[in-house]
Amino acid sequence: MMIRVLIADDSGLICDAMRTVLDQEKGIYVVGCARTLEETEFLQPHADLLLVGPALEGDSTVEFVRRIHGKQPEKKIIVVGVRNQPELITQYIEAGAIGYVSRQESMSRLVEKIHAVHAGQALVSPDVALHIMRRLTQLAQQPFIGGWGMDTSAGLHELTSREREVLSLIGAGYSNREIADHLVIGWGTVKNHVHNILKKLETTSRHEAAAIYRVHARQSPPLALAS
Numbered sequence: 634m635m636i637r638v639l640i641a642d643d644s645g646l647i648c649d650a651m652r653t654v655l656d657q658e659k660g661i662y663v664v665g666c667a668r669t670l671e672e673t674e675f676l677q678p679h680a681d682l683l684l685v686g687p688a689l690e691g692d693s694t695v696e697f698v699r700r701i702h703g704k705q706p707e708k709k710i711i712v713v714g715v716r717n718q719p720e721l722i723t724q725y726i727e728a729g730a731i732g733y734v735s736r737q738e739s740m741s742r743l744v745e746k747i748h749a750v751h752a753g754q755a756l757v758s759p760d761v762a763l764h765i766m767r768r769l770t771q772l773a774q775q776p777f778i779g780g781w782g783m784d785t786s787a788g789l790h791e792l793t794s795r796e797r798e799v800l801s802l803i804g805a806g807y808s809n810r811e812i813a814d815h816l817v818i819g820w821g822t823v824k825n826h827v828h829n830i831l832k833k834l835e836t837t838s839r840h841e842a843a844a845i846y847r848v849h850a851r852q853s854p855p856l857a858l859a860s
Contacts, residue, residue, distance in 0.1 A: 634660070635660060635661070635662050636660055636661045636662070636681055636682055636747060636748075636751050637662050637664050637679065637680045637681045637682070638655060638661055638662065638663050638664065638680060638681070638682050638683075638684060638747065639663075639664050639665055639666075639667060639673070639676050639677055639679070639680035639682070639683050639684070640652060640655075640663060640665070640666045640667070640684045641666075641667040641668075641672075641673040641677075641683060641684065641685045641686060642666075642667075642668070642684075642685070642686030642688075642713070642714070643668055643669070643686060643688050644686065645666075645668065647686065647714065648666035648667075648668070649666070650740075651684065651713070651740070651743070652666055654740045654743070654744065655744070655747075658744055660748075661744075661747065664676060664679045664680050665679070670697060670810075673685075673697070677701065677708070680708075681708075681709065681751070682708075682709040682710070682711065682747060682750065682751060683701070683708065683709070683710045683711070684711050684713045684743075684747075685697065685698065685710060685711070685712050685713065685730075686712075686713055686714050687712065687713075687714055687715050687716075693809065693824075694712060694725070695724050695725060695728050695838065695839075696728075696808060696809065696839055698710050698712070698725060698728040698729050698730050699728040699729055699838075699839070699840055700808070701729070702728060702729025702730075703729070706729070709731050709732075709750050709751065710729060710730045710731060710732075711730065711731065711732040711733060711734060711746060711747065711750055712725045712730050712732075712733045712734070713733070713734045713743065714734065714735075714736050715733050715734070715735055715736070716735070716736060717735040717736065717737055719760050719761045719763070722735075722757075722761050723761065724837060724838060726757075727837075727838060727840070728838065728840070731750050731755055732746050732749070732750045732755060732756060732757075733757075733761075734746055788833040788834040788835060789834070789845070791833045792830065792833055795826060796826055796829060796830050796833070798816065799812055799816070799823065799826045799827065799830060800830055800842060800846050801846060802815060802816075803827070803830070803839050803842055803843050803846065804842075804843045804846030806843070809823045809824060809827065827839065827842075830842055
């Protein structure tokens with residue numbers, strides 16, 4: 634069965650290099666190379682498997698993976714060129730990626746992982762597997778409130794008015810780009826706000842921050858927004 638692959642990376646050099654190798658592989662068909670989030674969104678319906686770089690113009694890779702996985706859980710995603718850091722890799726896996734290829738790995742290893750993922754296997758290194766187990770233990774030990782393993786009140790009162798406004802939009806499912814457009818502020822400014830929100834709420838992802846907001850909204854009046 635042919636594996637239809639979409640390459641999504643902001644580097645044309647990396648896209649071309651991966652396509653050159655994959656075009657020579659039997660059973661793999663490259664449907665295209667995307668350099669931006671918009672191009673990726675347009676081409677991804679034609680692919681079975683996405684090779685996503687760690688940086689895409691328009692949004693963070695973690696959020697892009699989470700959004701695609703939420704809409705199309707059957708879509709297989711491999712993050713390519715990621716730093717070999719278990720904490721970072723675990724974030725991608727939590728978002729919905731089924732595999733990863735670190736910067737240190739070869740093209741032949743990339744091909745091997747494409748076939749493995751397509752066959753339903755998930756290949757992770759021992760140190761990443763250990764970190765995932767520790768992460769699961771950590772989540773299991775957190776207070777269980779409102780259906781989520783997290784204290785929904787922690788850090789909320791430390792947020793500024795603008796951070797509360799950004800959090801409400803995160804809770805509504807807005808991407809960073811959409812938040813920037815809605816609030817008429819720069820994308821970089823939104824990223825800084827999101828970073829501060831995650832730090833104050835002691836979470837590792839927007840997904841958890843959104844859950845905190847939604848649980849809080851059900852239990853108390855809405856967070857005050859900037860006037």
